[in-house]
Amino acid sequence: MTAWNQHAREIAACMRRLYQRGLTTTSGGNISVRFEQDTILMTPGGTDKARIKAADIGAMSLHGERLSDFKPTCEAEMHLAIYRARPDIGAIVHAHPVTASAFAAADCPISNRLLCESYVILGEINLVQYQTLGSPQLAAAAAAAAGKYNCLLLQNHGALTMGSNLLQAFDRLEVLENAARTTLICEHLLKAPARLIPAAALPELQALQPNQPPPEAG
Ligand SMILES: [Zn+2]
Numbered sequence: 247m248t249a250w251n252q253h254a255r256e257i258a259a260c261m262r263r264l265y266q267r268g269l270t271t272t273s274g275g276n277i278s279v280r281f282e283q284d285t286i287l288m289t290p291g292g293t294d295k296a297r298i299k300a301a302d303i304g305a306m307s308l309h310g311e312r313l314s315d316f317k318p319t320c321e322a323e324m325h326l327a328i329y330r331a332r333p334d335i336g337a338i339v340h341a342h343p344v345t346a347s348a349f350a351a352a353d354c355p356i357s358n359r360l361l362c363e364s365y366v367i368l369g370e371i372n373l374v375q376y377q378t379l380g381s382p383q384l385a386a387a388a389a390a391a392a393g394k395y396n397c398l399l400l401q402n403h404g405a406l407t408m409g410s411n412l413l414q415a416f417d418r419l420e421v422l423e424n425a426a427r428t429t430l431i432c433e434h435l436l437k438a439p440a441r442l443i444p445a446a447a448l449p450e451l452q453a454l455q456p457n458q459p460p461p462e463a464g
Contacts, residue, residue: 253279253287254303260416264341265295269423272296274404275341276319279412280329284308291319320380327389328408335392337412339419342404345426350399356422357429364425366454367418368397376401397422414456 257277264270264277272295278288286306289295293302304316308330310323319325325338349356356371358364372395377384388406391398397418398406405422409415 250281250287250305251300253281254300256412257287257289257303258298258300260339260412261289261295261298264339264416264419267420269343269419270295270341270404275339276321276325277337277339277412277415278325278329279337280335281305283333285313286326286329288322288325289319290316292317321384323382323385324388324406327385328392328406331389332392332408334410335408336410337415338406338408339412339415340404340406341419343419343423343426345430346399346405346423347403349426349429350405351402353401356399356426357432358425360428360432361425362451363421364428365448365451367421368425369455370395371397371399371422374398374400374406376403379403410456 257279261275261277264275265272269275273292275295276289278286281287284307286308287303288306289298290302290304302316304318305313306318306322306326307313308326310326312318321340324340328338329335346356350373358368358371372391372393374384374387374391377387384400384403388398388400392408396408400406405419407415407418407422409418
């Protein structure tokens with residue numbers, strides 16, 4: 247099996263897993279992986295996310311040329327713009343998980359300081375101001391917001407996570423939704439902001455964070 251086919255199988259399996267976990271809808275969400283420096287493999291548009299298979303995965307150049315016969319997702323340029331801005335990124339997962347998306351719509355921050363896992367895996371979370379889905383403006387805003395963050399909330403749209411590989415990007419999407427649910431439950435229980443991990447304990451957790459992004463990449 248070629249490396250391309252192996253990546254395509256992993257992308258399709260990851261997309262089905264995202265759907266099965268209830269983290270996106272049948273039509274929503276897209277995943278991409280940097281295959282070579284200038285070649286991005288990605289999920290197509292208009293495909294049932296529960297049934298997507300390796301043969302559905304297509305390839306685009308970093309600057310938007312189709313390198314295989316497929317219909318790119320309408321968010322292709324958002325992925326490509328982020329890869330151009332962040333040479334350190336190897337994979338992107340974009341989906342519409344309900345709780346994280348609700349926080350993005352409500353303009354409420356998701357706390358990454360309620361659970362050690364959230365702080366270590368997510369780092370800081372950045373908000374992308376509302377832009378129409380599939381638009382060049384959304385692509386530009388997401389790429390600008392990605393600067394030194396691996397987790398983005400897209401206002402009135404959903405979430406996007408990045409990683410050095412697909413598993414890391416997927417893990418961040420899942421942990422982001424868990425952090426949103428944890429924030430919601432703590433705030434409901436306490437009727438007030440929950441107790442954060444003490445600031446003095448953070449350096450110890452920072453030492454456990456993988457792949458610190460460059461301070462101001464792109
Ligand atoms: Zn979307």
